[in-house]
Amino acid sequence: MKFALFLRNVNLGRPHCPSKQQLEEAFLRAGADSASCFLVNGTLVYAASSVQAAHVAFKSAYAHLQQVCGLREPAFVRTMDYLSGLASLDPFRDIDLTDVYGCYVSFLHSPQDKAPTLPLKTGNGNVELVQVTPAEVLTVARAIGKAPGSPNAFLEKIVGAPLTTRSWNTLVRLVERHG
Numbered sequence: 001m002k003f004a005l006f007l008r009n010v011n012l013g014r015p016h017c018p019s020k021q022q023l024e025e026a027f028l029r030a031g032a033d034s035a036s037c038f039l040v041n042g043t044l045v046y047a048a049s050s051v052q053a054a055h056v057a058f059k060s061a062y063a064h065l066q067q068v069c070g071l072r073e074p075a076f077v078r079t080m081d082y083l084s085g086l087a088s089l090d091p092f093r094d095i096d097l098t099d100v101y102g103c104y105v106s107f108l109h110s111p112q113d114k115a116p117t118l119p120l121k122t123g124n125g126n127v128e129l130v131q132v133t134p135a136e137v138l139t140v141a142r143a144i145g146k147a148p149g150s151p152n153a154f155l156e157k158i159v160g161a162p163l164t165t166r167s168w169n170t171l172v173r174l175v176e177r178h179g
Helices: 020-029 050-071 080-088 150-160 169-177
Strands: 003-009 034-038 043-047 075-079 104-107 127-132 134-143 163-167
Touching: 003 020, 003 050, 003 080, 003 163, 003 169, 020 043, 034 169, 043 169, 050 075, 050 080, 075 080, 080 169, 104 150, 104 169, 134 150, 134 169, 150 163, 163 169
Parallel strands: none
Antiparallel strands: 003 043, 003 075, 034 043, 104 134, 104 163, 127 134
């Protein structure tokens, strides 16, 4: 089985962040069958023989990375099968993208995190929720003023818990390559 790990607020090789080699090796040492970084934003695909084996590999690798490089950010794990289903939702198909800066998927950290309800957007409209699943929030950001809206910052205030956000295109490419 394949799994995707999304680390919050991590760019590989920066302070308190693992390098590509450290991240991949931590999962391999922890018992993953394979481990491969996808981009430098803290996204990793790893394989394990079962959900239980994947959970054990994750816990061990994460603890190791905390010791080795001081990793403090939370991690979010999904199966590649689940992400394939999420990608097939095609949530942005009916959105007029003319004034949209980007389309995003934000991962809730825990099943106990209460996802926001639709409709919802920032006061100036630079972040708008498009769809909510039990474990993710799909948004669009618009550049209103000097900078585009930040789905992650907006959602963390609403949810009151950490999330991590990736561009929708990153998720689609991840599924195409590993799904």
